[in-house]
């Protein structure tokens with residue numbers, strides 16, 4: 702797939718999507734969001750891709766936010782259209798059948814932090830900085846940040862970040878549960894790739910069902926969510942994957958999953 706603001710490489714079972722607008726610290730304008738949407742819609746249909754990593758170009762920024770020069774002169778209707786486009790792109794990433802790992806390699810601010818929040822797992826470089834500075838610009842987050850951040854780190858810590866617009870470093874993001882892990886900058890992509898390859902080696906149907914159970918279950922009460930999990934668990938027994946996984950364990954060998 703060829704894009705103006707994205708690079709998408711597929712290497713075996715892992716796809717790496719790089720947002721590439723280095724002059725604007727990879728800020729998200731309309732074209733970049735449209736490309737992200739098309740790119741992830743394509744990856745959703747590619748059954749050979751088992752895990753996706755998303756990162757930003759360069760060593761300074763993951764994504765420094767929605768593009769402020771693009772947003773400055775939006776009117777009410779185009780602002781709403783822009784917010785809906787961003788939300789659609791991010792919900793396509795969140796609901797991608799395959800797991801998505803954010804390699805947060807620098808500033809993840811505003812729409813950039815919201816993009817990282819739409820991913821399943823976030824690994825941060827030591828120089829990463831997270832924040833929702835929209836209130837400094839006289840707006841609130843428009844790509845789901847007011848909803849995903851409290852769900853991930855809890856209402857109080859999310860409210861503090863959202864209302865103050867404070868930027869936090871990788872250590873604080875890790876303490877809050879916003880980053881799963883911190884790694885040196887030069888180890889970030891290798892660490893993401895290692896995690897991606899480990900996930901890709903597991904039962905692909907089980908991983909997809911697991912992701913759906915986590916995401917869908919978070920929106921249900923516990924009883925319904927456990928029922929949903931039980932239905933997904935039962936579904937695994939219709940697959941060759943379950944037979945191969947359990948047979949391999951009993952035969953004391955590594956499973957060979959076909960997907």
Ligand code: DAK
Pocket residue numbers: 724725726728765766767768769770779780781783784787808810811812813834835838840841842843844
């Ligand atoms: N948009 C556009 N350009 C940006 C940018 C951004 N978000 N962030 C940085 N740049 C550009 C800078 O303008 C600069 O361009 P030139 O001057 O070289 O042409 C270049 O990237 C390098 O940036 P700096 O010179 O500022 O670099 P520094 O190292 O000094 O500072 C920084 C790095 C990340 C701390 C700083 O650039 C910064 O504060 N950037 C803005 C961060 C920010 O406020 N992000 C949140 C954006 S607001 C909604 C839809 C969406 C949203 C809200 C509502 N609706 C439609 C309702 C989402 C909003 C946001 O994400």
